Amino acid sequence: DAKTTQPPSMDCAEGRAANLPCNHSTISGNEYVYWYRQIHSQGPQYIIHGLKNNETNEMASLIITEDRKSSTLILPHATLRDTAVYYCIVRVGRAGGTSYGKLTFGQGTILTVHP
Amino acid sequence: SQTIHQWPATLVQPVGSPLSLECTVEGTSNPNLYWYRQAAGRGLQLLFYSVGIGQISSEVPQNLSASRPQDRQFILSSKKLLLSDSGFYLCAWSVTSGASYNEQFFGPGTRLTVL
Numbered sequence: 001d002a003k004t005t006q007p008p009s010m011d012c013a014e015g016r017a018a019n020l021p022c023n024h025s026t027i028s029g030n031e032y033v034y035w036y037r038q039i040h041s042q043g044p045q046y047i048i049h050g051l052k053n054n055e056t057n058e059m060a061s062l063i064i065t066e067d068r069k070s071s072t073l074i075l076p077h078a079t080l081r082d083t084a085v086y087y088c089i090v091r092v093g094r095a096g097g098t099s100y101g102k103l104t105f106g107q108g109t110i111l112t113v114h115p
Numbered sequence: 116s117q118t119i120h121q122w123p124a125t126l127v128q129p130v131g132s133p134l135s136l137e138c139t140v141e142g143t144s145n146p147n148l149y150w151y152r153q154a155a156g157r158g159l160q161l162l163f164y165s166v167g168i169g170q171i172s173s174e175v176p177q178n179l180s181a182s183r184p185q186d187r188q189f190i191l192s193s194k195k196l197l198l199s200d201s202g203f204y205l206c207a208w209s210v211t212s213g214a215s216y217n218e219q220f221f222g223p224g225t226r227l228t229v230l
Contacts, residue, residue, distance in 0.1 A: 043222055
């Protein structure tokens with residue numbers, strides 16, 4: 001699976017948009033971009049995923065560049081409860097015909113939302 | 116709806132003692148199951164995964180073992196704990212259908228301290 005690079009930390013004011021970048025320059029054609037987040041002392045929570053088109057759900061938007069070498073997770077109106085570590089993960093959607101799907105978590109970005 | 120349970124929530128054990136952590140999933144059949152560990156200040160490390168009863172794959176050599184005696188039960192064990200086994204242990208599950216991606220759902224975790 002392709003390696004990802006994220007800034008170690010970011011700050012955001014409550015109510016403003018939080019834009020979290022991720023570089024994945026070695027991504028291959030069959031690899032998806034996933035975002036998870038981990039609030040302190042809890043298990044990670046799935047946020048969103050995409051292949052090449054931009055995606056939006058009730059939690060966030062995912063913008064993937066045309067060359068797919070980077071992406072941005074957007075939390076449109078950050079709240080204090082969005083303070084967490086955000087992980088960008090790249091991996092194949094379906095591993096070699098089996099249904100096993102390994103997630104490789106890096107260090108992520110610590111997002112701090114302040115009042 | 117599906118739920119995942121882990122117990123105990125916290126555990127303090129002496130070096131050299133045995134370990135047994137349990138994870139159960141409800142509301143789904145034949146899930147893929149995963150054990151992760153998160154050391155203090157570190158990212159998540161995949162320890163074991165299982166695609167079916169009695170089928171265990173280890174990702175890293177270590178002092179731990181895993182078993183899957185029933186379809187929705189996953190157990191993490193050790194015969195003799197080391198100080199380095201301290202950490203936050205997370206169980207996760209994903210579907211094994213022909214979906215194009217495998218979102219993983221994480222349990223609440225067990226915080227293990229080895230003294």
